[in-house]
Ligand SMILES: Nc1ncnc2c1ncn2[C@@H]1O[C@H](COP(=O)(O)OP(=O)(O)O)[C@@H](O)[C@H]1O
């Protein structure tokens with residue numbers, strides 16, 4: 001699927017990321033690299049990771065195909081960062097199998113790292129190095145000896161510009177969002193075959209999220225694979241071709257967005273002034289309808305919005321809000337449990 | 351509810367072990383010094399001999415105190431007070447920075463400042479906590495002396511003097527923390543001020559005027575510039591006066607009030623010295639893991655090297671003086687040799703003693719390099735480096751290499767200054783050879799610390815910081831003070847610093863050094879093996 005995939009649920013007015021792409025200078029040299037690996041870039045089955053008594057991962061399956069942007073969706077503490085650390089060979093799995101580009105990430109970490117760009121979930125910087133120095137150092141460590149300095153400089157300058165990052169500050173002077181930008185500029189300044197991004201937008205404002213989205217589209221068009229973890233459903237819907245939903249260390253669901261559409265709902269609310277049961281009965285496709293605190297609330301299938309919206313227009317409703325369901329609500333509805341702050345499972349002593 | 355109580359509780363709880371070690375350790379040093387002097391310098395003549403030598407060649411006073419007569423109690427005070435005060439001072443600056451700048455740096459201070467706690471509550475709590483810690487340290491010192499059989503009154507005066515010195519540096523540490531952006535920087539500046547106080551007192555005492563009997567000395571005005579000098583001037587067991595502690599109280603009050611005032615007028619997390627604008631691009635050389643480790647460590651390496659150079663200067667200039675003195679009085683030579691536990695000539699013994707302190711400084715610098723590894727790991731910075739094509743083993747070895755380089759630099763700094771000192775003072779140039787052997791002899795001991803701590807980091811990462819400093823402190827105390835505190839031979843043998851090659855005449859015993867190099871290499875090898883197998887642990 002190309003850049004034409006419309007974001008499923010983008011009701012708010014936000015800058016169109018694809019327009020941002022159009023403004024960017026053409027990528028130099030490599031237009032669309034041929035995808036070296038046909039098939040799976042990441043393949044994890046039955047992945048387990050224990051921290052003492054805590055089962056952080058409990059039989060996780062994850063497969064990411066070459067050339068796709070794969071969303072890795074889960075609530076806080078679901079095990080996203082742990083999985084990503086295992087994929088990078090920073091942590092060792094306690095059980096299960098894992099392959100990245102067909103190799104074992106623990107044994108072949110170094111050769112894999114030549115092909116991988118990583119943005120950690122919680123970026124910290126060296127207090128006495130400037131952001132620019134950190135970017136240069138990490139980029140040099142990543143690409144090794146022979147490289148095209150001029151090309152790197154161009155990319156770096158462009159990224160600093162679009163992310164509006166001042167590279168001359170020292171590490172301590174950056175806010176969380178700016179530290180994240182340092183890691184993002186580092187990741188995108190050197191081409192990679194696989195981008196592993198752990199909640200990369202959690203500190204970014206909406207404008208910067210759009211710039212980030214543009215970079216994702218750019219590297220995807222160049223043929224790279226992206227694994228993007230997030231706890232925000234709408235972000236994943238906007239950017240990703242396929243999604244894996246992780247819940248308490250196991251895979252809850254995986255598939256393309258259209259396969260997962262049954263999961264997504266849209267929440268609609270409007271003022272209850274002048275509404276009565278007979279008028280509300282005219283709304284097409286309404287589920288979970290309730291009247292509370294002067295508002296009418298209902299949900300609809302995200303795939304079947306048009307009739308509902310038409311009937312709302314006919315009712316001349318006031319103060320209408322339409323929003324995608326949050327991940328928490330999705331879990332609540334589909335799996336019938338609250339996963340927010342769910343305690344990690346404790347190992348049962350056998 | 352008062353917010354001071356929970357803040358104090360949090361500090362006490364966080365520091366419960368750290369402060370216990372500092373306070374008990376200082377108290378034990380006082381106790382051992384008292385009992386050891388009793389057994390080793392039991393007779394008046396031996397003590398008078400040492401004092402006369404020191405008075406005649408006052409550079410020795412740099413590392414002891416101000417002679418106040420040959421009485422046993424006063425002699426103990428002369429031997430050990432400077433070090434008790436030094437420990438109190440370092441405990442206090444570390445405590446002050448730990449609860450002020452370090453908290454701001456991590457952002458935890460913001461959490462506290464956003465509660466009902468007043469703007470200065472955290473600083474007030476730190477001051478109260480630090481004063482309480484110093485009172486406890488004073489009690490431990492007084493108790494150590496009293497248990498060691500010294501007069502109660504003088505013991506209490508010593509305890510008060512040590513506590514007062516600590517409290518001054520508590521306030522100074524808090525004051526420094528207002529200016530410096532990072533906790534590492536604030537600790538460095540505070541430690542340098544402690545070092546300055548140590549050196550000012552030493553030089554001031556050395557430039558003092560002796561009495562006719564050669565057993566007492568009045569310091570020059572320089573000593574009165576140093577909080578450690580003020581403590582020294584209580585002259586426990588001889589003068590027993592608390593008047594010299596008045597300037598301590600005044601300075602502590604001024605620095606503490608200054609810190610509170612400055613702290614209340616600036617943003618949380620900001621510093622009064624602003625960071626300079628820095629390079630937007632990295633130098634070409636900053637392109638390897640080793641270059642990063644060097645970049646992170648060189649400022650502290652320079653600091654340790656400057657300290658070591660000062661001891662090198664003593665080693666290079668003292669020896670000539672000693673030689674003349676001992677030629678006149680052979681019994682002094684015997685006692686002095688006992689002091690540094692060596693069989694060579696007295697000047698060789700002194701050079702060895704100076705360089706064993708240099709060895710401790712070099713080992714401390716290397717230990718810091720491994721501790722940096724652990725800090726990189728816990729802060730998440732290691733993750734970013736290790737997600738590039740840098741192996742865990744390579745990453746470990748980069749820091750170990752910087753540690754080894756640091757050892758060489760610190761020892762070389764002392765050796766170069768010692769050699770220059772010998773040449774400048776027109777001494778017997780044979781002392782250059784002695785200094786060279788003494789300097790080389792430190793290498794294996796310092797390398798042993800580096801190798802063993804690297805192994806601890808690889809096998810038991812969470813213990814790295816605590817074990818690193820603890821092992822170094824125990825090794826240094828046994829190696830340097832082993833003689834003074836009368837530790838039995840087998841205990842002293844545990845410390846690598848006891849095995850440094852001994853100078854005796856023209857022959858040098860290198861066996862111990864060879865073994866230590868073997869141990870260091872084996873430990874480093876085991877560290878590599880463990881590092882291959884372990885993942886990152888935060
Ligand atoms: N080093 C660790 N030690 C102990 N528990 C951990 C560690 N790292 C993660 N966990 C636990 O594993 C679970 C998953 O964490 P994580 O992968 O960070 O979640 P996510 O990134 O999805 O928010 C959490 O319950 C967390 O507390």
Ligand SMILES: [Mg+2]
Nearest residue numbers: 080081121199
């Ligand atoms: Mg996470």
